Structures are given as C-alpha cells and as structure tokens.
Amino acid sequence: MMLDCAIIGGGPAGLTAGLYATRGGLDNVTMFEKGMPGGQITQSSEIENYPGATGHNLSGMDLMIPWPEQCQRFGLKHEMSEVTRVSQNSDKTFTISKSDGSSIMAKSVIVGTGSTPKRAGFEGEDKYFGRGVSTCATCDGFFYKGKEVVVIGGGDTALEEALYLSKICSKVTLVHRRDTFRSAPSTIDRVKNTDNIELVLNAVPKEVTGDPMGVTGLDVILSDGTIRHIDAPGVFTFVGNDVNNQVLLQEDGSFLCDMTPSGQVKVDINMRTSVAGLYATGDMREDAPKQVVCAAGDGAVAALQAITYVDELSHH
Template identity: 40%
Template sequence: MDKLYDVIILGAGPAGLAAGLYSGRYRLSTLIIEKAKDGGQIAITDEIENYPGQMVEGESGPSLIARMTAQAEKFGAERASDTITKVELEGPVKKLYGTKDTYQCKTLIIATGAFPRPIGCKREGEFMGKGVSFCATCDANFFEDLEVYVVGGGDSAVEEAMYLTKFARKVTIIHRRDELRAAKSIQEKAFKNPKLHFMWDTVVDELLGEDILSGMIVKNTKTGELTRIDADEKDGLFGLFGFIGYNPRSELFEGMLDMDHGYIKTDDNMHTNIPGVFAAGDIRVKALRQVVTAAADGAIAAMQAEKYVSEHEN
C-alpha cells in the first residue's frame, strides 16, 4: 500500500474505535487494522451496565461496539482486515507488514488488548458471557444472590472473589493447590469473610448446561476424583469467574517498546518510548481495564497523535 496515513490504529476494541473516532474528527487520515471481529473482550459480553450514558437498557457488548464502529467510520476512518506480522517503528515513517499488505503511517496507536487466560475446561467457549466471566467489576451485578465460583489463587483471584461477596450469596474459590498464592495480608481478609469458601486441590474439568451455565464437573488434582456440582433448583444457574492471569497481545513489539510483564509502558498521554508510537486500552500498564478507561485512552492517544503530526509537518 503506497498511501502514507497520518495514523494507523492496531485493534478495533473500544480503545481502537475511540481512537479512530477522534482521529477522524481531527481530520487525520486514519486506518484501523483488525484481524478478527470488532470489540475484543466486550464483543462476547451479553450485557453491559457500567458504561456511562449507554443508550438502551440491557446494552450488549456487540450493540455497543456496532455503534462505536459506525461512529469511527462516519468520521472517515478507513478499515483493513489483516494480521500484522512485523513492524518497523523507528523514524518518521512507521511500517507495518501484514499477511495481505504493507502499511505506512506517521503515527501508530497500539490497541491490541489483553485477553484473560482461559480456565482450560471442556465447553468453556460455549458459556462465555452466559455464566462464565473474567471480570467481576463488569459482571458481578448479574449474579446477585446467586452462588459464584472463582478459579485462581493469586492476588487478583482472591481480591475479585472478595468483591463478588458483595453481590453473591456465596462465593467459592477453586484452587488447584492446597494453599493460596495471594499475599498474606489478602489471605487474612479472605479467611475472615463469612461468605467466602474454598475448594482445595481442585480444577474445573467440564461445564454443563444448555443455553446458560447450570453445572460443572470438577476434578481433584491429587486423587483424580470427579465431582458434579449443579446450580440450586431455585436459581437454575451460577457464575464461574476465571482469574488466572491475562495475556497482553504485545509479542509483535518485544525488544522495541518498554514493557512490564508484556504490558506496554506509557505516560499519562499514551506515549511509548518511541516517538510517534502510542498505546491505548488494555495493552498498556494501568490499574483498571474497563470499556470506559479504554475509550478514554483511545481519545487521548488520538489527540496526541494529532499533536505529533502537526509538530512534524514541516
């Protein structure tokens, strides 16, 4: 591709689409490259309740993303479906090599996201957003007064489990070992919580149900014994949350950008260590990974890209 874009955005989740909307409104020539469908993690979320000003009750991830996509296109953002396999980031022109084409830009916004590590049980994919979740902040409200199970034993798993006790009537941590890996201070709080229970030396083997998650089979890691757990008859369903870590999609930039455990380091204005390269959304080092913070990151990154382009026009 011979065209030199003012900005190329890698990824079409909330951060990438917000960046596309803002860069388009800044009258920058903009290309959004996404290898799969728009939305990232939010595209598999049935309901959203915590995005400010959402237009309809019972907002779904796909419906919200569809409007974001339309907005970005309305303001002139072009689209390409491609998988980028190599990048050259140094210098005034950034080059991206895909399986279909080669792309050039003055600035690059990386919004490739971070995705939760799967629980690793049978039929897990069937119940994503239908009982299986990886975000307590996003989905806790949907499980009010229900039983909830949390897979994991580190700081995040235990902290999220304690957060879930504010909504669920009972929360059980499923851990493959016989002791938690979380910090002792976090463990002390957890063991004092009367709504928090523990299932040691256990992994989830298979999920059960038709349209929604209504049961599971767990396996004892020491004996191999399988046990079936069904939701209470009066509930018909329960929640299963996985907190065993995230995989940031940053492999493409290893050795080029400063990172922390795979997350790209930026300042408050989304600048990376390479001039003209920005990161936005879940891919960057940050405290909270939500739709609203991703969208804000994208808007800031686009503003900084416009400033960079303007300063380097001459």
C-alpha cells in the same frame, strides 16, 4: 503513501482513537483490524456499565455496532488485515507490516490490540463463555448479586476478585488446584477471614453444567478423586491474561518500546510509550482497568496526542 496515523486493532480503544483522530483533523488515518471491528466485548451477552447505554439486555455486539459507522463519517479508513509488526525507521517514521507481506508507513501509531484472558481448560468453558462463565468480576459480578458464584484460581487476581465478589454475592466458592496461594500474605488472610468465601483446595475444575438459560454449576475433582458439584449460576476464572503485544516484537526479539515484566506496554498518563509518536491504549497498556469505557478513554487521549505530534512534525 504515508499515513498520518495508523491504528492497530479495532476494539473500543482503536475505534475511539479513529473517531478522535479523524474528527480532530488528521487526514490520512487507517485502522487495521484482523476480524470484525468491535473487540472482545462482542463476545459478551450483556453489558450494563457503559454509561448511557441503558438498553435492556444490551449485548456487547449491540453496543459496538454503531461505532465503526460513526468513525467512517469522519473519514476513518478501515482495512481488514492482520498487522505482524510495527517498527521504526531511521527518520522516526513507522512501518506497519502486514500478514499478506505488504507494508505501509505512518507518521504516528496507536496500538490497541487488547488482551486475551487465558482459559482454565474445563469442559463447557467455551460454550458458556460470556453466558455464565466470566473472566471479569467488575464486568459481570453484579449479574450475580445475592447469588452464589464460583471463582477459579489462586493468584493475586483470583483472590482480589473473590474478595470483590464476596461483597456482592451471597457466597463465593474459591476452587484452587493447590493448597497454597500465590498472593500477598495480607490478601490471603483477608480471603481466609471472609465468612462467605469457602475454599475448595487441591481441586481441579472438570465441567461447567448448564441449561438453555445459562450456567447451573461446576463439577470439580477433589484430591481423593471424587467429584463435588457446586451449585452456582456464575463461574469466574482468573488463571492469567495474555497481552496481545506481538506487533511490538522486533526481529531481534526486543520490543519496540518499554514494557512491564508481565508484557504490558508502559505508558504515561497521555498514553505515550517510550517511543515518540507511538501510543498504547486499552487492555494492553500498563495498569489497564480492562473496561470498555476506559479503553475508549485511552483511545481518545492517544488520538489527541497523535494530532499534536503530527502537527509538530509538519512545522519542523
């Protein structure tokens, strides 16, 4: 059995790839998803920036529920299984290996396995994740318009997101465990010169406090061992991001296609990787804006490319 296209991951990128690939004429398309389709956004209690989805208090789950059904109408097959590896055969086809030991071949592959924000590791972080604890200022900053927020971290992303939030929120308290930052000097200067950013340095987040409505603040341990409570309904953590690129890792430790030093998949504007017939989409690809609408766009672009690629193969 040979698939026209295998889609790895059933988040916004994979589901949109599935919609476009099947509706665009590929016959044999299977999407492999290890859990429920929908992706990371299903962990979010509210989404306001998916165009057209204007429902009041629309959760990420609400947004994603119709997506798989829409794809199935056009013939997308969905298999609930975890892919362990995508490898390429000498005839340029691909083998998709699964955690149950079985495998399947495909003419083209669209990977959309997403990314996982690292946790900072304080008490209550998991409990309030998506309900006041956030890893995305573009997604959630607006919910705190005119309010105070805390930002945790000291790298480029933390500082840039602190600057972004300082334009929306009344005050940003930046908590960092050292007294120096790992970022461009110009970014550090801008942070230091922004009136509504307060730096709390040499401080370790201890516990996020909350009530049934959500987050109320953060307790941090200062360098002298005392605890300071910061009142804020929003806590943003930027302590790194793991790209879910394991499926591209080969037996010899190399990756199937070219990657950036931080482990994102290199793609061109058409989501083509360095290997013909292999596409990377959504949060896992280089320079991803990490937004649902962008992941969906990538999925559509990759599927259109895969259709052309498979079509050309059959004419050779």
